[in-house]
Amino acid sequence: MRIDGQPETLSLADLYAPIAADLQHARRLLADELISDHAFTSDLCRHVGQFHGKMLRPALLLLAAQAAGGVRPEHPVLAAVVELVHLATLVHDDVLDEADIRRRAATVNRLWGNQHAVLMGDFLYSHAFHLCSSLQSQYAARVVGQTAITMCEGEMMQVASRGNLALTEREYMDIIARKTAALVETCCHLGAQYAAADEATVRRLRDFGHALGLAFQIVDDLLDLTGQEAEVGKSLGRDVYEGELTLPVIHALRTASPGERTRLTTLLGQPDTTPLPPREGLAEGRTSTALTGARSASDPRRYRQIAALLRESDSLAYAESVARDHVETAKSALADLPPSPARDRLSAMADFVLARRQ
Amino acid sequence: MRIDGQPETLSLADLYAPIAADLQHARRLLADELISDHAFTSDLCRHVGQFHGKMLRPALLLLAAQAAGGVRPEHPVLAAVVELVHLATLVHDDVLDEADIRRRAATVNRLWGNQHAVLMGDFLYSHAFHLCSSLQSQYAARVVGQTAITMCEGEMMQVASRGNLALTEREYMDIIARKTAALVETCCHLGAQYAAADEATVRRLRDFGHALGLAFQIVDDLLDLTGQEAEVGKSLGRDVYEGELTLPVIHALRTASPGERTRLTTLLGQPDTTPLPPREGLAEGRTSTALTGARSASDPRRYRQIAALLRESDSLAYAESVARDHVETAKSALADLPPSPARDRLSAMADFVLARRQ
Numbered sequence: 001m002r003i004d005g006q007p008e009t010l011s012l013a014d015l016y017a018p019i020a021a022d023l024q025h026a027r028r029l030l031a032d033e034l035i036s037d038h039a040f041t042s043d044l045c046r047h048v049g050q051f052h053g054k055m056l057r058p059a060l061l062l063l064a065a066q067a068a069g070g071v072r073p074e075h076p077v078l079a080a081v082v083e084l085v086h087l088a089t090l091v092h093d094d095v096l097d098e099a100d101i102r103r104r105a106a107t108v109n110r111l112w113g114n115q116h117a118v119l120m121g122d123f124l125y126s127h128a129f130h131l132c133s134s135l136q137s138q139y140a141a142r143v144v145g146q147t148a149i150t151m152c153e154g155e156m157m158q159v160a161s162r163g164n165l166a167l168t169e170r171e172y173m174d175i176i177a178r179k180t181a182a183l184v185e186t187c188c189h190l191g192a193q194y195a196a197a198d199e200a201t202v203r204r205l206r207d208f209g210h211a212l213g214l215a216f217q218i219v220d221d222l223l224d225l226t227g228q229e230a231e232v233g234k235s236l237g238r239d240v241y242e243g244e245l246t247l248p249v250i251h252a253l254r255t256a257s258p259g260e261r262t263r264l265t266t267l268l269g270q271p272d273t274t275p276l277p278p279r280e281g282l283a284e285g286r287t288s289t290a291l292t293g294a295r296s297a298s299d300p301r302r303y304r305q306i307a308a309l310l311r312e313s314d315s316l317a318y319a320e321s322v323a324r325d326h327v328e329t330a331k332s333a334l335a336d337l338p339p340s341p342a343r344d345r346l347s348a349m350a351d352f353v354l355a356r357r358q
Numbered sequence: 359m360r361i362d363g364q365p366e367t368l369s370l371a372d373l374y375a376p377i378a379a380d381l382q383h384a385r386r387l388l389a390d391e392l393i394s395d396h397a398f399t400s401d402l403c404r405h406v407g408q409f410h411g412k413m414l415r416p417a418l419l420l421l422a423a424q425a426a427g428g429v430r431p432e433h434p435v436l437a438a439v440v441e442l443v444h445l446a447t448l449v450h451d452d453v454l455d456e457a458d459i460r461r462r463a464a465t466v467n468r469l470w471g472n473q474h475a476v477l478m479g480d481f482l483y484s485h486a487f488h489l490c491s492s493l494q495s496q497y498a499a500r501v502v503g504q505t506a507i508t509m510c511e512g513e514m515m516q517v518a519s520r521g522n523l524a525l526t527e528r529e530y531m532d533i534i535a536r537k538t539a540a541l542v543e544t545c546c547h548l549g550a551q552y553a554a555a556d557e558a559t560v561r562r563l564r565d566f567g568h569a570l571g572l573a574f575q576i577v578d579d580l581l582d583l584t585g586q587e588a589e590v591g592k593s594l595g596r597d598v599y600e601g602e603l604t605l606p607v608i609h610a611l612r613t614a615s616p617g618e619r620t621r622l623t624t625l626l627g628q629p630d631t632t633p634l635p636p637r638e639g640l641a642e643g644r645t646s647t648a649l650t651g652a653r654s655a656s657d658p659r660r661y662r663q664i665a666a667l668l669r670e671s672d673s674l675a676y677a678e679s680v681a682r683d684h685v686e687t688a689k690s691a692l693a694d695l696p697p698s699p700a701r702d703r704l705s706a707m708a709d710f711v712l713a714r715r716q
Contacts, residue, residue: 038511092480096473115454115517118476122450123510125480129487130503133496141499145488152481153396159473 010348018341019062022071026058026079033127044120048087057082057187064191064205066342074135074194081132082187088124091117097238140190147186154178163243165268169250181213204333211330216353218323221246225307237303252315267306327354368706376699377420380429384416384437391485402478406445415440415545422549422563424700432493432552439490439502440545446482449475455596498548505544512536521601523623527608539571562691569688574711576681579604583665595661610673625664685712
């Protein structure tokens, strides 16, 4: 995933330097929000606290604020709100994906079962909206509500298109625009809007966020195929096991020779029938033909064969080039903003997204 | 469940007469909210539309508004919001309970699987908050956000206490106060608050809603044990299968003779191990020791034995008397409100909750 010719990316500490204190403030607000008087809920909250590692979305919101005029008292609150929405989707995504590992820790569903994971996601969503409605203006609540609706639609489209080998690149881009780019755009949107920026500046930062979000998801999907589990910190091959077509696979199906295409189609369509080993923390032992993260460790042959087939093609390079194009679009949206350390960090963050290995 | 000596209850049409036009308005807002440009999501929305039969919560909100001073433009919006929150919890509850039937229709999880049901619940929550933030004041968003948090905590406490035969009546009341009474109280609270009622009136209507919500859940739990599936319109015996102790069972365990207690404990602790038949609409066949609604049809012996044991005791009558006490508390909270058709309907609604068979 390292792209030659890219500038050396900065560390997260460097990227976040201009907004370090505000980010710390957002972290405190988040921690305060995740206190429950119910002991068991508190345990779950502490566990979920491990998942927000990079705080990418809060950092983007605060950098956008600073690049657009300056951080105001609403911004750390909004930064905590977007992270809560993100955490809620992570917890529910892990239920949808039957994932076992998230940021090197066991998922909520893995440890406490799907029921608690569904409720914990609802709990995080509710906190996001509750915190958002503590602000004087309704603007953010309206935007965050619409963003959450859009994200659900994206996820529903994705689940509905599982196993659809005819998924087009355009449909894929529509799905990732909704499920991922919408929230990244909202971070930049709210950052700029609450800095009282003019309409053109808000528009530019929204465009930046949208393009960055698309690049982020394409890279994420690439890492699922080509990453190292130890580096990425979560189960890999999930898209393959869930029958979700991502950009390299869509490209390969479109451009491969008839022979390769048949081989790939056969591999993608092959059901996984090995029984799963019983997992701790679940009330029920289960035999399942579902495609799970657990299988990526226990029966990784199909996933490896698909990854190898894609490595032999130019489809990984194609997906990387699309991600790079979106990063360039993102960076060019920043061009007309007044120069500032925050603007430079946003630009560097785009490079970071492209070069990241986790 | 018919309680002798109670006044004859009115039909829903009679109960809702003073707010019929406003309720119709709320229904339209709800329908408008549940339109999606994504075809599949629209299908799900149409299906979920079947679940809001009685519109009990919107009706309570509108009646409280009218009893407290009069319905204003915000009220139909708020009525749609509380119904959306309620629908979201229903859809997620059916995932938690692995339920198959809801209001005589198949559940979302039964038809489309858990993944779509989790997302559909999130979608409904997001719409609730989005619609709520269309109001000028943040007050409702703040209250609804806090209510959603409380409801999640109640559900989490309930799931965490499954299989706990030592659950006390106090713990049970705390759970149902959070998972059910909180939203009913919020309906009455927002109805009164947005009618610009004075503090004492808001307090009285909140107290009414809280007590009514408690009675409602106790009756719901009684119907799960004693109802007729054809009348209730959903799978029965779910609490037993899920190991959730409800008021009659808690009372029986506390008061039964040692012999009966042993019999009941044995029945409650008995695992259900019959394999479930494969169900249509799921991508995967499954063998499971989970306790599901499907089993209530396929292997209802344990449930029937427990219900029979409770019928022989005075535990059903005890639970009914507790529900009746809460209905009386609710009605007495209305005593100091100025007389009005709406106040009379709220009082009749409390009787309706006690007498309902579905």
